[in-house]
Amino acid sequence: MSALQQKVASVLEEPGCATNQAKGEKERKAGCKKQLTPGAAAGGCAFDGAKIALQPIVDVAHLVHGPIACEGNSWDSRHTLSSGSHIYRTGFTTDMNEMDVVYGGEKKLYRAIKEIIDKYDPPAVFVYQTCLPAMIGDDIEAVCKAAAAKFGKPVIPVNAPGFVGSKNLGNKLGGEALLDYVIGTREPEYTTPCDINLIGEYNVVGELWQVKPLFDELGIRILATISGDGRYNDVATAHKARAAIMLCSQALINVARKMEERYGIPFFEGSFYGVSDMSDALRKISALLVRQGGPADLPERAEALIAREEAKAWARLEPYKARLKGKRVLLFTGGVKSWSVVSALQEVGMEIVGTSMRKTTANDREKVKEIMGTDAHMFDELPPREMYRMLRDSQADVMLSGGRSQFVALKAKTPWVEINQERHHALAGYDGIVNLVDEIDKALYNPVWQQVRQPAPWERPDWEQDLEEWQSCNQEECAGEVCHG
Amino acid sequence: MAEVKHSRKACAVNPLKMSQPIGAALAFLGMDQALPLLHGSQGCTAFGLVLFVKHFRETIPLQTTAMNEVTTILGGLENVEQALVNIHKRAAPALVGLISTGITEAKGDDVDGFLQLIRQKHPELADMEVVFVSTPDFAGAFQDGWGKAVLRMVETIAKPSNVRRPWQVNILPGCHLTPGDIEEVKEMVEAFGLTPVVLPDLSGSMDGHIPETFLPTTLGGTRLDELRSMGESAYTLVIGEQGRAAAAKLKDIAGVPYTVFDRLTGLKPCDDFLALLSRIANTEVPPRFKRQRSQLLDAMLDGHFHFGKKKVAVAAEPDLLYALTTFLTEMGAEIQVAVTSTESPLLNRVPADEVLIGDLEDFEQGAVGADLLITHAHGRQAAARLGIPFWRSGLPTFDRLGAAHKVSVGYRGTRNLIFEVGNVFIENLHEAVPDDFRPTAEPAASCGTGCAHGAAAVACH
Numbered sequence: 001m002s003a004l005q006q007k008v009a010s011v012l013e014e015p016g017c018a019t020n021q022a023k024g025e026k027e028r029k030a031g032c033k034k035q036l037t038p039g040a041a042a043g044g045c046a047f048d049g050a051k052i053a054l055q056p057i058v059d060v061a062h063l064v065h066g067p068i069a070c071e072g073n074s075w076d077s078r079h080t081l082s083s084g085s086h087i088y089r090t091g092f093t094t095d096m097n098e099m100d101v102v103y104g105g106e107k108k109l110y111r112a113i114k115e116i117i118d119k120y121d122p123p124a125v126f127v128y129q130t131c132l133p134a135m136i137g138d139d140i141e142a143v144c145k146a147a148a149a150k151f152g153k154p155v156i157p158v159n160a161p162g163f164v165g166s167k168n169l170g171n172k173l174g175g176e177a178l179l180d181y182v183i184g185t186r187e188p189e190y191t192t193p194c195d196i197n198l199i200g201e202y203n204v205v206g207e208l209w210q211v212k213p214l215f216d217e218l219g220i221r222i223l224a225t226i227s228g229d230g231r232y233n234d235v236a237t238a239h240k241a242r243a244a245i246m247l248c249s250q251a252l253i254n255v256a257r258k259m260e261e262r263y264g265i266p267f268f269e270g271s272f273y274g275v276s277d278m279s280d281a282l283r284k285i286s287a288l289l290v291r292q293g294g295p296a297d298l299p300e301r302a303e304a305l306i307a308r309e310e311a312k313a314w315a316r317l318e319p320y321k322a323r324l325k326g327k328r329v330l331l332f333t334g335g336v337k338s339w340s341v342v343s344a345l346q347e348v349g350m351e352i353v354g355t356s357m358r359k360t361t362a363n364d365r366e367k368v369k370e371i372m373g374t375d376a377h378m379f380d381e382l383p384p385r386e387m388y389r390m391l392r393d394s395q396a397d398v399m400l401s402g403g404r405s406q407f408v409a410l411k412a413k414t415p416w417v418e419i420n421q422e423r424h425h426a427l428a429g430y431d432g433i434v435n436l437v438d439e440i441d442k443a444l445y446n447p448v449w450q451q452v453r454q455p456a457p458w459e460r461p462d463w464e465q466d467l468e469e470w471q472s473c474n475q476e477e478c479a480g481e482v483c484h485g
Numbered sequence: 486m487a488e489v490k491h492s493r494k495a496c497a498v499n500p501l502k503m504s505q506p507i508g509a510a511l512a513f514l515g516m517d518q519a520l521p522l523l524h525g526s527q528g529c530t531a532f533g534l535v536l537f538v539k540h541f542r543e544t545i546p547l548q549t550t551a552m553n554e555v556t557t558i559l560g561g562l563e564n565v566e567q568a569l570v571n572i573h574k575r576a577a578p579a580l581v582g583l584i585s586t587g588i589t590e591a592k593g594d595d596v597d598g599f600l601q602l603i604r605q606k607h608p609e610l611a612d613m614e615v616v617f618v619s620t621p622d623f624a625g626a627f628q629d630g631w632g633k634a635v636l637r638m639v640e641t642i643a644k645p646s647n648v649r650r651p652w653q654v655n656i657l658p659g660c661h662l663t664p665g666d667i668e669e670v671k672e673m674v675e676a677f678g679l680t681p682v683v684l685p686d687l688s689g690s691m692d693g694h695i696p697e698t699f700l701p702t703t704l705g706g707t708r709l710d711e712l713r714s715m716g717e718s719a720y721t722l723v724i725g726e727q728g729r730a731a732a733a734k735l736k737d738i739a740g741v742p743y744t745v746f747d748r749l750t751g752l753k754p755c756d757d758f759l760a761l762l763s764r765i766a767n768t769e770v771p772p773r774f775k776r777q778r779s780q781l782l783d784a785m786l787d788g789h790f791h792f793g794k795k796k797v798a799v800a801a802e803p804d805l806l807y808a809l810t811t812f813l814t815e816m817g818a819e820i821q822v823a824v825t826s827t828e829s830p831l832l833n834r835v836p837a838d839e840v841l842i843g844d845l846e847d848f849e850q851g852a853v854g855a856d857l858l859i860t861h862a863h864g865r866q867a868a869a870r871l872g873i874p875f876w877r878s879g880l881p882t883f884d885r886l887g888a889a890h891k892v893s894v895g896y897r898g899t900r901n902l903i904f905e906v907g908n909v910f911i912e913n914l915h916e917a918v919p920d921d922f923r924p925t926a927e928p929a930a931s932c933g934t935g936c937a938h939g940a941a942a943v944a945c946h
Contacts, residue, residue, distance in 0.1 A: 036527060036551035039568030040575060045528025063496065067587045067622035069504035072497075073532040076863060077539070077883065089866060095497040096623050101591055112496030119498075131526050132587040132623065135557060162528035163554045163588065384544070388699035403535075407544040411695055452695075 003141075004134075004159050011172045016257035036166075042404075045162030047130050048074075049170020053252065054126060054158060054177070056202045057230040058082035061122040063092040065109050065140060066130030070162070071095075079424065081206045083229050087122050096132060105138045113147040113155055123232040124154040126177070134161035154232070156181045168251065175255035178226065178235060183259065186236035188223065193294045195223040196285060197241040199256045199267065200248035203228025207428035211272050214282065214309070214429060218301055220289065226255060239263040242292040245270045245285055266292065272428040274340040275313050275347075279306045313430040317348050320437050325349035327444060330390070332356045332382060332401035333419055339367040341400075341419070344433045346371070350440075353396050354379055384408050398444055413452050415443035487823065487835045492843035499845035499863065501800050502826035503880075505620035506584045507533035508630025510547060511660055511880075512638075513582030513616075515685025517706040520578040522568055524550045524561060524596065525586030529622075539883035541691050546702050548572060550589075557588050562599045569603060573613050576701040579709055580614045582634060587622035614709060616641050626827035627880075628802045631660035632727035635684060638712060639731045645739045646716045653718040654765060655741065656683040657732055659725025661805035661879065662749075664692040665890040669898055670724065670749065673759070676773065677766035682711045682718060684731075693889055716741060720765050722758070724749050724894070725804035726831050747831055748808035749894040750902065751815055752781060758895075777896035785816065788903040791910040792816035798852035800845060800860035801879050803829030808893070809859060809878060810835050812902060822851030824860075857909060874913050876906055 044052075047070060055062050055078065064071040075091030082088065094112050096105050113125055125147075129140045140157045148155040160173035188195075196215075201208055208228045215222055224230065224238035239259065244267035246256040256267040266288055270281035286294075286302040328351045331342070342352055354377045355368060368378055382390075387405060390396065391412035399409045402420030409416035417439045419427065427436045457463045510521040510533055523530045530549035537545040550564040565583070572581060585596060596617045604610065618637040620630045635657060654674055658667055667688035674681040689705035696704045715721075716739030721732045723745040732743035744761060748754050756778075763770050795818040799809050806825050814820060820837035824847050832840045841847050845860065849867040852858055858868050861879040868875030882888035892898040 036549075036553070037567070037571060038550045038564040039522065039548050039571030041527050041549050041551040042531070043527060044531040045526050048528050048531060067504065068497075068500060068502050068626070069506065069529055069532065069587065069622040072500035072503045073507055073536050075500060076866065077535065086866075091497075091499045091863075093497050093500060094495065095500065095502070096587075098621075098624055101587075101623050108495045112494075115494060115496045131528075131554075131557070132591060134554070135588055135591060161554070163526035163552055163557055165553070166527075384701065385699050403538065407538075407542070408699065411544075411699065413695075 004161075004164070007159070007173065007176055008164050008169065011169065011176065011254055014172070014254050014257070016253045044167035044170070045131075046160040046164045046166065046170030046173060047128060047162040049167035049172075050158050050160035050174035050177070051128060051170075052078070052167065052202070053171045053174035054227055055088055056080040056225075056227040057126075057232060057235060058088045059085035059123055060232050061087055061090065061092055061116045061120055061125045062128065063094070063109075063112060063116060063125055064128045064130060065094045065096075065105060065112075065133050065138065066128075067096045067132050068093065070128075070130045079205045080202050080228060081204075081209075083209070084231070085122075087120060090120070092116060101132065101136060104136060105133050106143050109133075109138065109140065109143050110147055113143070114151065117151050117153060124156060124182075126156045126158055128158045129161045131161045131163045134159075134163075154181070154185070171251040172254045175226075175252045179255060179258050179262075182232070182236050184236070184239040184263070186233055188237040188240050191223075191240050192219075192221050193242060193292070194218075194220045194289055194298070195241045196220055196289070197238050197244040197259070197265065197267075198222055198225045198228070199244050199246045199259075200252040201225050201228045201245075201272075202248070205424060205426045207272065207426045207432065210426045210432055211278070211429040214278075214305065217305060218282070218286065218298065219295075220285065220298075226252065239265070241265050242294065243267065243285060243288040245281060247271060271340045273432065274342075274344045275310055275430060275433050276343055277340045278429050278433075279310060282306055309430045313434060314347070316434045317344070317437055320348050320441055323441055323445070324437070326351060327397045327440075328353045328395070329440075330354045330387075330396035330399045330401075332387070332399060332405055339364060339371055341427075341433070341436060342368070342371050344437070345440075348437055352377055354382075354390075356380070356382060388412050398440055400440070413449065415440075415446070415449060417443050487833055487837045488839040489828075489832045490839055490841050492841060492847055494843075497844045497846075499849070499866070501824060501843070501845050501848065501860065501863070503536070503627040504586075504622045505625045505627065505630030505633070506586050506622060507536065508627035508632075508660060509582065509584045509618050509620045509634035510630075511537070511627075511687075512631045512634035512685050513580070513584075514545065514547075514703055515683075515687040515690055515706045516580050516582070516638075516712075517689065517703060517708045518579040518700075519582060519703045519706065520546050520548055520572055520576055520580070520701070521582040521584060522548045522550065522572065523584050523586055524565060524589045524594070525552055526557075526588065527551045529586045536881050536883075540881045541693070541889050542886075543691060543693060546576070546578075552588065557592055560592065561589055561594045561596075562602065565594075565596065565599050566603045566606070569610060569613070569615065570607060573610050578613065578702040580616065583615055583617045584630075584634070585617075585619050585621065590619065590621035591623075614642065626802060628660050628725075628727045628804060628829075629827055632730060635728060636731040636734055638684065639715070639734050639738070642709065642712050643715045643735055643738055644713055646714075648717045649719060650680075650714070650717045651719045652678065652680050652766075653714070654679045654681055654762075655715050655718045655721040655732075655735070655743075656681050657721060657723045657728035658683065658687075659727045659804045661725060661802060661808065662687075662894065663889055663891050664688040665892040666749075666894045666898065668692070669892050669895045673774075673895055674722075674762060676771045677762045677768055679719075679762065679766050682715055683707060684712060684715065687889075691889055715739070720744075722746065722761070726807075726829055727804055747834075748804070748811060750808045750812045750899050752778075752785070752896075752899065755781075755894075755896050755899065774896065777900075781896040781900045784900040784903045788907040789817050791907045792818045792903075794819060795856040795910060796821040796854070797857045797859060798822045798848060798855040798873075800824035800848040800864065802826050803831050805879050806840070807831045807835055810837060812893075812899070813906075816903065821855045822848060824848040824851070856913075857906070859906075874909050876909050 071093035144155040144157040158177040160170045223241045224234045271277040286298045391414040398415040513521040527549045550568045664687045686707045690703040721743035723732045814836040823837040823840045858875045893902045
């Protein structure tokens with residue numbers, strides 16, 4: 001068994017994963033590798049997942065070793081933001097050609113690393129393996145080791161070629177690279193009893209900055225974010241945190257669990273989406289820090305902050321109630337978001353007509369049931385054709401989903417709000433939930449819906465009669481549109 | 486005219502180039518009831534899908550054979566078979582465009598052989614046409630993939646015929662033509678009383694219409710029966726060098742004569758195009774084109790003030806690069822730097838000192854001091870760093886609306902281009918300040934560069 005295969009197997013058997021724990025021993029051994037169905041598969045590959053997990057480290061040069069497809073077709077397309085360096089948005093690739101396939105790409109990779117260091121001098125270079133060089137046997141670990149020794153700079157191999165599995169597996173393999181090569185390699189300048197790590201927060205459209213002031217106010221220092229708006233040197237010191245919050249469902253569970261194991265950093269799974277979830281995360285981290293030797297008054301201060309912020313958020317949501325009451329929402333997302341935003345939407349009077357259970361755990365299912373009082377509205381699969389039919393038949397007033405299904409809603413002339421990674425509005429924390437409700441309001445009440453749903457005049461049954469009426473109206477100089485509409 | 490150079494770097498920085506397989510996929514997306522299927526790992530499909538969704542703002546039917554590391558080594562017969570069977574069951578497209586990728590090419594999968602075996606084993610698939618195209622990621626670029634897919638469609642589906650349809654004309658547009666461009670070309674051809682068969686026709690599928698139903702295949706585009714009838718057409722008109730091989734193949738198969746227009750932007754090529762249509766249709770050029778031509782001449786006269794001696798940096802695939810740079814120089818601008826993605830016989834004829842097959846880092850370095858940058862949306866970072874006005878052209882354009890409906894072919898398209906680009910120059914005109922005229926300032930010897938920074942803007946105009 002190759003090192004990569006062992007790594008993949010170990011990640012797939014992740015004991016921290018709730019789904020895995022629920023399985024019998026035999027099933028657990030088999031891992032959670034789902035076979036993809038040729039001709040009916042959707043979603044990114046492992047390389048994509050590794051890049052999603054690590055690219056938010058903003059001061060690192062992310063070099064993709066492979067043919068042009070892997071980087072050329074996808075670079076600079078995510079909305080993870082930086083408060084400093086922008087080198088993470090630069091596309092670097094070895095752009096392998098036929099000669100590289102025949103003779104091997106290792107020398108080219110080595111030269112590429114050198115060029116990047118000469119020209120851009122980043123604190124570290126991350127090298128991503130892809131299918132083609134993995135297949136022909138390019139040893140990126142060896143090249144990275146040699147380059148690091150020669151150039152005196154960390155050069156980190158990220159061994160997650162696309163064909164080893166799904167995006168989710170790639171997230172975890174990206175995390176493994178940090179565990180193997182980065183975390184614990186530097187000491188922080190100083191530490192505080194309230195140092196924490198955020199694991200699985202990517203600062204999509206600045207959401208990290210939306211919640212950071214809350215932590216700042218409590219005196220909780222975010223030592224390292226893995227990996228939103230991250231800095232290489234901060235991630236390298238992450239082993240000195242007192243506690244951690246794991247976000248984004250199970251994507252980086254292996255990182256959280258292994259850091260607990262290796263460095264004694266306790267963690268819990270939380271979410272910054274929704275009022276009660278945000279409060280819950282603040283409560284739990286405060287309690288955890290006290291257990292870890294933090295200031296005893298932290299929970300009390302947290303409660304005061306929570307009370308203030310919740311009151312503010314509910315007050316800001318109040319004006320929406322009259323406008324949104326009874327509006328039916330179809331929620332097509334996955335993981336924690338299938339329930340974490342539900343309570344806020346219900347609070348403003350919206351009705352959830354369906355929520356998808358993709359990528360969710362048994363725990364998530366329980367929570368949906370608890371919040372909604374029934375499991376009648378959960379669904380596992382919703383093929384686009386079925387989704388289109390539901391929306392066209394007006395079974396929902398608005399759909400909340402990821403970009404993939406955007407055009408299903410729009411073609412069915414149904415309001416739509418983006419809630420996954422490509423969103424342009426920040427949805428985290430107390431402000432975020434108000435933003436989300438405002439986005440829904442903005443979508444629902446846009447005047448285009450009424451216009452686009454009107455058939456053309458000649459498609460109406462009595463259109464000739466309508467036209468005559470409209471003409472006679474016009475002659476009498478009344479507003480033609482009154483009759484026409 | 487231009488010397489063609491290759492970047493010698495080991496590391497491509499900020500790629501201009503995209504891969505062959507997704508270029509081929511886009512060609513199949515211009516076919517009616519089609520589903521492109523990439524033979525590779527699922528990421529190959531996912532990246533292409535996201536790219537097209539963002540550019541066209543449409544759902545994109547695109548599937549994968551979902552190869553993993555084991556099947557890659559053992560060969561992909563079973564994956565191709567399962568994929569075709571599943572697609573037939575779930576989507577029942579009329580046409581599957583089966584597209585190879587880097588790993589399946591490096592392994593050497595004999596896909597034509599696979600298809601024979603699968604056809605024997607699964608007679609139920611007989612109503613589904615499958616066209617295989619070989620497009621390794623490690624060679625060529627996006628427009629090469631498009632060209633190969635069109636060639637393969639002609640090769641496998643077009644038929645020889647004794648019948649001639651004197652009113653039918655084939656149009657082979659390159660991938661640099663937008664759905665809006667193709668609509669414009671179709672209108673031009675139809676105005677002569679001719680019936681165009683466009684291969685492939687993105688204006689039928691990727692033009693952003695609201696369909697009456699929702700299917701997991703393309704809705705609109707070239708129908709297979711139209712493709713089959715192309716051998717009966719009177720003539721083939723090719724727009725862009727990338728379509729030449731397909732037109733030549735059709736001539737071999739069915740004897741249809743062809744002409745390659747290396748571009749359809751600018752006065753001269755449009756004149757030639759209409760003159761040829763007039764000859765094929767044996768009718769006079771309709772009055773509307775005389776009017777449009779006159780409008781274009783007027784736009785050229787109004788616009789030339791703003792283009793003269795402007796220095797423009799352009800990065801685009803060969804056919805688009807050629808169309809843009811010839812247009813710009815015909816309006817009086819100069820090409821400061823020209824970067825492209827892949828080889829083409831057109832490159833020597835680009836009106837610049839040299840053409841570099843390279844990336845957007847090369848482009849950015851060469852563009853310092855230019856008056857305007859033109860490339861696809863990925864030029865935005867360079868534009869921000871250089872502080873130079875940026876006009877987006879080409880795929881992907883993910884950060885602007887209406888990429889599919891930009892028109893730059895024909896008299897009207899050329900006129901439109903003069904206005905759009907000219908307005909960028911006008912917007913960035915420099916108003917003089919007293920310091921501009923201090924004697925210590927550099928003499929305004931090279932007006933072109935001077936205008937960029939405005940030092941001699943007034944003197945220039």
